[in-house]
Amino acid sequence: MTSEPRTRRGEHSKRSGDRPLDTKVSKTPLLAKIPVLKAFVSPDSLPIPAAQEQRETTQSGRPVDVPPWTLPGTQLRASARHARRGWYAPAATGAPSTTRQVEVLNTAIVAAPTGTEGVVQGRDNLSRTLISHDPATAYNMQPRQITSPNVLIFGTVGSGKSSLAKTNYVLRPLTLYHRRAVVYDKKADEDHGEYTDLAHQLGSTPLMFTGDGTGTRLNMLDPNIIRAQGLQGQTLLLSTVAQIARNDTPATEWEAKAIRHAVVTTLQRFQGGRVATPADLLPYLGEVPNDDDLSPESKERLHQAGLSVRFALEGLLQEYSGLLDGETSKDVDLGHKLTVFDLSGLPDTGPAVPAVMSIGNMWLMGRLRSDRGYFTNVLYEEGWHLVDGPAARVVKAGEKLSRALGISTVFLMHKGTDIPADSPGYTVVQEAQTVHIFRQDRPEDAAWAVRTFNLDPASEEIVMNLQPGHHLFKYGSNPEVHVQHIRSRWEAAVTNTDGAIAQVAR
Ligand SMILES: Nc1ncnc2c1ncn2[C@@H]1O[C@H](COP(=O)(O)OP(=O)(O)OP(=O)(O)O)[C@@H](O)[C@H]1O
Ligand SMILES: [Mg+2]
Secondary structure (H helix, E strand, C coil), rough: CCCCCCCCCCCHHHHHHHHHCCCCCCCCCCCHHHHCHHCCCHHHCCHHHHHHHHHHHHHHHHCCCHHHHCCCCCCCCHHHHHHHHCCCCCCCCCCCCCCCHHHHCCCHHHCCCCCCCEEEEECCCCCCCCCCCCCHHHHCCCCCCCCCCCCCECCCCCHHHHHHHHHHHHHHHHHHHCCEEEEEEEEEEEEECCHHHHHHHCCCCCCCEEEECCCCCCCCHHHHHHHHHHHHHHHHHHHHHHHHHHHCCCCCCHHHHHHHHHHHHHHHHHCCCCCCCCCHHHHHHCCCCCCCCCCCCHHHHHHHHHHHHHHHHHHHHCCCCCCCCCCCCCCCCCCCEEEEEEECCCCCCCCHHHHHHHHHHHHHHHHHHCCCEEEEEEECCCCHHHHCCCCCHHHCCHHHHHHCCCCCEEECCCCCCCCCCCCHHEEEEEEEEEEEEEECCCCHHHHHHHHCCCCCCHHHHHHHHCCCCCCEEECCCCEEEEEEEECCCCHHHHHHHHHHHHHHCC
16 A cells, blocks of 8 residues: 555546646647647646646637547546656555456356256356256267266265255256166165155155165176177176175186186076076086196186186175075066166175176166167266276276267266276276266365366365355366256255155145
8 A cells, every 4th residue: 555645547637637737847848839739738748827728728618629638538647757656546456356256257258158958957156147967968969068978976975966966867857858867876864775765756666785685686697788798798797796706806817717618608508598697607617618728737727716706706695695696686677767776775885785786787788778769877876886996897898888878877976086097997087078076075185176177276175165065067178167056945855855755745
């Protein structure tokens, strides 16, 4: 701040006319002696009588010279001395503001965070304009707006991930033509999964998976699995389940060979007959192929490798009897617009959840091969089971096929820092073209999100301070937008809790 008194803009011309003029002007400029043109000479350069005459002439209203400093518009800086002392500086100090905040004043920028096609996601927190996006719509546009329909939703506990997923990836898309949703529901809400009420509202019954033999069963040799990606897919699935069962120990080359042999032999034996199940495959794990030109030592090694996988799978089938040991239950189908795989009865840790998710992932692709024409949103609550571990190989291998089949996979996770940068799961994360980032409490998690999705560095602080229901939304290479997810009263009731639904129903 300067101690000098300051003028407001526009007051200067009046003051310059009233103040005593500089008496040290000794030489009258030549221009001041020429009629008409003398009006353009600064009063500072005029001798006092001439300046006085000029002012009086203007005030009399006669059509005479009009000095430019009496006209509205940019003011003449008549005195270099006053300019030096800050007389012409703005009287008020500007308000501090970030470029991002000021974007709201630029309608060219705020007008187009998204188009209006697809599903309403919420509203732009700054401009209050509607944010609309639907991966299926954006993927099918000409030209394509995104190259992958997969979606990632990150956020700390209670930040609003599931509410967004239920509303924007289940309820709203299901009102569109030829759409359906499949949900892997993990979080228990009383004695069932948190999507149970939503499913009931839409007329479907969740498939309950339990570890005590009373629930639904999935067969890892289901014909839909071989239909999805052939022998290669079937072998990949078995070695992935074995890896999950062995606490993330990958199959060696010998074990992979033993698995391949067991799969081929089992499928040949059961061709044209009943559906093969894991119990049918186990005896062939450890069997050594006759036609291979192997030394006795190599045969023994192959036999041991097969046995090692057999013991791991046997242990899994016994531990979760009724879950994986037998033909797929008849009610596992896509008879409704919404299919919920309720995994809330399975333990939070251990192999059951990732095993069911991996088998279900491949089962679905095979099932959709014979049921084209729909676009399917597949939601994985606690999606890290698929992205951060052996199951990521199954997802990665099926990405191309799932695009061809019209699947948009939605992964919900707390954070991404655990996903190793050189893992198949990280590739899955990088390939997703739609991202919702809810609040991240830890700076390293916020920094990870900013780095991985190429967000504005200033977004790191925003991510750490988001309210529930608020998130940063980014699709394709468009800049991220701070979105407030808005739900109708009915949507809020249906996506929240039992009690709320009961109130709405009353
Ligand atoms: N759009 C919203 N507007 C206002 N409040 C919301 C909104 N979305 C969620 N909430 C509030 O946040 C709570 C938690 O939401 P939600 O269950 O979706 O969080 P979450 O991130 O899935 O949590 P978790 O990690 O435990 O699964 C809701 O019960 C609700 O009170
Ligand atoms: Mg949740």
